[in-house]
Amino acid sequence: MRWTLKAEPDSGQVASLAAQLGVEEIIAKLLVQRGITTFEEARAFFRPSLDELHDPWLMKDMEKAVIRIEKAIEAGENILVYGDYDVDGTTAVSLVSSYLMEDYQQVATYIPDRYNEGYGVSYQGIDFAEDNDISLIIALDCGIKAIDKVAYAREKGIDFVICDHHRPGAQVPDAVAVLDPKQEDCNYPYKELCGCGVGFKLIQALGSRKGQTLSHFMRYLDLVAVAIAADIVPVTGENRILAYHGMKVLNSAPRAGFKAFTAQKKGELTLTDAVFTIAPRINAAGRMKHGQHAVNLLTETDQNIAFALAEDIDAYNTDRRALDEEITKNALEQIRENREEERKTTVVYNEMWHKGVIGIVASRLTETYYRPTLVFTKSGDKLAASARSVKGFDVYNALEACSDHIEQFGGHKYAAGLTLLEQQYEAFKQRFEEVVTQTIDPDLLTPEIQVDARMDLEDITPKFYRILKQFAPFGPGNLSPVFMSEDLRDTGRSRQVGQDGSHLKVSVTQNGSPAIDGIGFSLGEKLEIIKNKRSFAAVYAIDENEWQGRVNLQLKVKDLK
Known part of the structure; x- marks a missing residue:
């Protein structure tokens, strides 16, 4: 994982907005990062009005x-x-x-x-x-x-x-x-x-x-x-x-x-x-x-x-999950057998794969190998594929550059679909690899966590979280804020959790601050990093955890170093 701290916004704008809104500077900083610099813009952000829909x-x-x-x-x-x-x-x-x-x-x-x-x-x-x-x-x-x-x-x-x-x-x-x-x-x-x-x-x-x-x-x-x-x-x-x-x-x-x-x-x-x-x-x-x-x-x-x-639809979803897991496993085996880890793209094909789940499988492979990914299957007398991309790379443009080998394609920057003739598959696969290799920034092949701001644990308070919740709804263009804290230490209660120990439950302090708990999904192996009260840094979002009727703030840990 690459940790990228977002550029510091203009300190004058941050101070001015904090004063206008009567909020802490870190809240104002998060707003300025989102292009919100005035009281009116903040009002429109926190209280979205149907009156502001376009004609x-x-x-x-x-x-x-x-x-x-x-x-x-x-x-x-x-x-x-x-x-x-x-x-x-x-x-x-x-x-x-x-x-x-x-x-x-x-x-x-x-x-x-x-x-x-x-x-x-x-x-x-x-x-x-x-x-x-x-x-x-x-x-x-x-x-x-x-x-x-x-x-x-x-x-x-x-x-x-x-x-x-x-x-x-x-x-x-x-x-x-x-x-x-x-x-x-x-x-x-x-x-x-x-x-x-x-x-x-x-x-x-x-x-x-x-x-x-x-x-x-x-x-x-x-x-x-x-x-x-x-x-x-x-x-x-x-x-x-x-x-x-x-x-x-x-x-x-x-x-x-x-x-x-x-x-x-x-x-x-x-x-x-x-x-x-x-x-x-x-x-x-x-x-x-x-x-x-x-x-x-x-x-x-x-x-x-x-x-x-x-x-009925729930039953279809259960069947879909089973298929998705099976095909993902088969696709990962195919990649390992063909030693395709060195490629800048992931392209796999099996004529028996279910067309209904190849998009999900493409997403899973992208998460695993972090490469622009295509998963093909047979569809009538042609091959059909779902494409998924990594953050920052336009897979639609890449497919356009391969259009000589494609019958039909369409979609977005990060997700697309295409069909081609079976005899075009190998030529397309080679051309797609060439296009991506020539045009992708190598940094984009390493997952990036964009960090909004540094944060001290003692500043994570119920009031702060109440305001943070009003930044929702979250999604692309307005992601849930991600923070970084350094010089953290395990209280001794951190442990691996989950059936196979693949997740990490943490309890951390910073410079004597009260302990705060957190959960890091698929981070179980990182327990070694924080053992024996070694100093470490974490990037995380903040959310609530409800347990036995009690609600506490917790860190949703994304990575540890």
């Missing part, structure tokens, strides 16, 4: 989209709400279809089969629309590269409204409207919405024509918050406002489907809970069975039916 009409083609949907409703056309099979896609489909069906019933939903159709808009989906006399498809979280598919639909008299957030190619589809803030000629002020977020802007615009205010849309914000969490988009700007209010809905009045997943959870749900508790289950539907199961759950209003649907 949806600023998005390119919004008027065209709204007019076409209104025309469909007036004419009694059948509308198909189409979305990808992951969390972002299924929440977006649930959101837009539920909203339209408040007043209009001729709405169907469609999630492509992960295995028979693959990612994004499919010819089968368009044929389904034709067979069911559907003349308008609203595509969510996909479609920005579906040039041929949209042309195919147009030949059949079917219009498309595309709501996407992925990077466009050189050409966009000839749809009635293309909503995607990442288009170069789109003047929408915030570029980092997820697919469900773009869907939310669409219903916001549709509702504004009916005189509906933001209070009408509150019920949909739990879907948006879960999509933001799962799609790992920055929790900044508009996403922060949507996530903040969405988590309030998730905690106070969640839809039946979410309630079924979280009924056993004690205390307040956080965005992290959405990532690790809700998202894997929704994803499991598309990975193991069909993404439509997730939409059925998320649009269900009867709590008893929702509990039954959630039980």
Whole structure:
């Protein structure tokens, strides 16, 4: 691990902000690091307001989209709400279809089969629309590269409204409207919405024509918050406002489907809970069975039916975990056998691997070897892969440089998907290694912990933590603050914990300060570093630990040296 202490912010700005807010300088320092330098900016950060959401009409083609949907409703056309099979896609489909069906019933939903159709808009989906006399498809979280598919639909008299957030190619589809803030000629002020977020802007615009205010849309914000969490988009700007209010809905009045997943959870749900508790289950539907199961759950209003649907999806998630563990083990063996540790990339392939979990396996391999990673499997007569990257390296750009060997690809900076012909695999693998080797900063191949500030243990107080909690919701662009303390000593109570002793429970003091406990997951082997009251340093976040009804502050240790 590389420990990188963030640059010291301007001391004058820190002192001024601390005085304006009446807080300790370390709090002001954390705010200035996040670009917050005035009282007003701090107020907006700590109390995100729905009034500060951007006008949806600023998005390119919004008027065209709204007019076409209104025309469909007036004419009694059948509308198909189409979305990808992951969390972002299924929440977006649930959101837009539920909203339209408040007043209009001729709405169907469609999630492509992960295995028979693959990612994004499919010819089968368009044929389904034709067979069911559907003349308008609203595509969510996909479609920005579906040039041929949209042309195919147009030949059949079917219009498309595309709501996407992925990077466009050189050409966009000839749809009635293309909503995607990442288009170069789109003047929408915030570029980092997820697919469900773009869907939310669409219903916001549709509702504004009916005189509906933001209070009408509150019920949909739990879907948006879960999509933001799962799609790992920055929790900044508009996403922060949507996530903040969405988590309030998730905690106070969640839809039946979410309630079924979280009924056993004690205390307040956080965005992290959405990532690790809700998202894997929704994803499991598309990975193991069909993404439509997730939409059925998320649009269900009867709590008893929702509990039954959630039980089925829980079973899919259990199966997914077993597969994920087995394939990860096989992939690690393949890497060791081929001695690929010296490469700058990790690329593995087995035609029998389950396509539904290769993305998770790619993430696990990236954690293990910390290299841009691709996991391939057979998909029909082609190979399909999920790509994951390391912090700071744009895997989408790397794939673009290998496009001669790729049939199709799409995605983001840190996660992408692609297909290629089997005979191209070896040439692609070699080219990908060359591109990454030529373009990656070698430092990026060592995991980095960015440290916000040095901290003395005696300054970790309940009041400090109460303010720190208000920095949430945490996520990319607003990560939970990480601190570093030096000259720490074990009290003698630190020990390895967990079935195999792989975790580290610590009890530490600093210069005679009261002891504070901490937990370091997967740090069990570092017990040797701190034995015999040797001086050491730690990087950590701060959280609460509840045990037998008592709540205490603890260190969530990330590394020790």
